[in-house]
Amino acid sequence: MQIRATQRNRLQEKYGPWAVVTGASSGIGREIASRLSEAGLNLVLIARRQELLDELVADLVARNGIETHVVCADLATSAGTAAAILSSQNVDIGLFVAAAGFGTAGSFLRSDLAKECEMLDVNCRSLLALTLHFGQRFSEQGRGGMIVMSSLVGRQGVPYSAHYAATKAYVQSLAEGLHVELKPRGVDVLASAPGPVNSGFAARSGMRMGAALTPADVASETLDALGRRMTVVPGALSKILTYSLAPLPRPVRARVMGRIMRGMTKHLDETVFADTTIANESRESTEIRPDVADRLREIRSKSA
Numbered sequence: 001m002q003i004r005a006t007q008r009n010r011l012q013e014k015y016g017p018w019a020v021v022t023g024a025s026s027g028i029g030r031e032i033a034s035r036l037s038e039a040g041l042n043l044v045l046i047a048r049r050q051e052l053l054d055e056l057v058a059d060l061v062a063r064n065g066i067e068t069h070v071v072c073a074d075l076a077t078s079a080g081t082a083a084a085i086l087s088s089q090n091v092d093i094g095l096f097v098a099a100a101g102f103g104t105a106g107s108f109l110r111s112d113l114a115k116e117c118e119m120l121d122v123n124c125r126s127l128l129a130l131t132l133h134f135g136q137r138f139s140e141q142g143r144g145g146m147i148v149m150s151s152l153v154g155r156q157g158v159p160y161s162a163h164y165a166a167t168k169a170y171v172q173s174l175a176e177g178l179h180v181e182l183k184p185r186g187v188d189v190l191a192s193a194p195g196p197v198n199s200g201f202a203a204r205s206g207m208r209m210g211a212a213l214t215p216a217d218v219a220s221e222t223l224d225a226l227g228r229r230m231t232v233v234p235g236a237l238s239k240i241l242t243y244s245l246a247p248l249p250r251p252v253r254a255r256v257m258g259r260i261m262r263g264m265t266k267h268l269d270e271t272v273f274a275d276t277t278i279a280n281e282s283r284e285s286t287e288i289r290p291d292v293a294d295r296l297r298e299i300r301s302k303s304a
Contacts, residue, residue, distance in 0.1 A: 003038040011039040015095035015145045020044040020088050022100035025052035029099030031215035035223055042067040044088050048074050075100050075126040076118045085133050096134040097147045098127050103164035105265045116163050123167035139185040145226050148175045150193040152238055156250050159258030160265045179230045188227040194218045195238035
């Protein structure tokens with residue numbers, strides 16, 4: 001789907017001539033970058049995977065003749081965030097798109113702390129640093145826009161994806177506050193809050209998704225809403241879920257979302273349980289005294 005002429009003109013006039021896009025190598029970030037290039041905006045593209053960035057740049061330059069700067073950086077680190085900020089110092093930026101992020105899913109009690117902290121750094125800490133930097137910069141120049149990726153899960157607590165949902169609640173709240181605070185300074189802030197999206201997210205989080213949006217669906221509605229709304233909910237399914245849950249008390253919404261998420265993540269806990277059982281039985285046969293192993297089996301059989 002090509003960008004419309006009216007959208008092209010609006011993006012150029014309000015948010016050009018350069019845009020910064022994080023998470024640009026795949027999924028929603030890549031699709032937004034592609035659409036911005038079609039609108040004639042030059043791009044600073046930030047992601048972790050150099051080869052994918054190089055492929056994207058070759059395609060966008062060949063199709064649309066734009067200028068690009070590429071930054072290979074891990075936003076889970078302070079150095080990566082600093083590199084993202086420094087990369088745009090010498091160009092006229094009018095738009096910042098924060099599409100970098102990832103999620104975790106499954107039983108919270110089986111979470112890996114290092115991975116959860118990495119997610120917190122990418123989804124929240126780095127986002128804070130970048131929105132502060134570009135918010136200050138855009139306020140000084142009296143114009144600009146910022147798009148941050150929230151989620152349907154950020155509207156309430158979500159069992160079996162509790163920490164990921166909490167990071168998206170942070171994103172949603174930050175965007176809503178900045179939307180009101182920065183509007184008088186000429187800065188447009190938008191939260192895009194889709195439901196399930198067919199991208200690399202599901203593979204990294206381990207979730208099994210049924211019906212899902214495409215990155216193109218999300219990118220199109222998100223860019224249409226920039227400067228016009230506080231939050232956009234791309235896709236019909238996302239809208240149905242969001243607005244059907246909205247009238248319910250938060251505890252009820254959390255339970256409903258928990259049932260949905262459990263269906264997408266149950267296999268994760270089953271796999272972990274099976275692996276743990278096999279590992280335990282192996283350790284009992286090779287490392288633990290027979291009487292202790294017998295006692296462990298007795299306890300497990302009673303608890304079952």
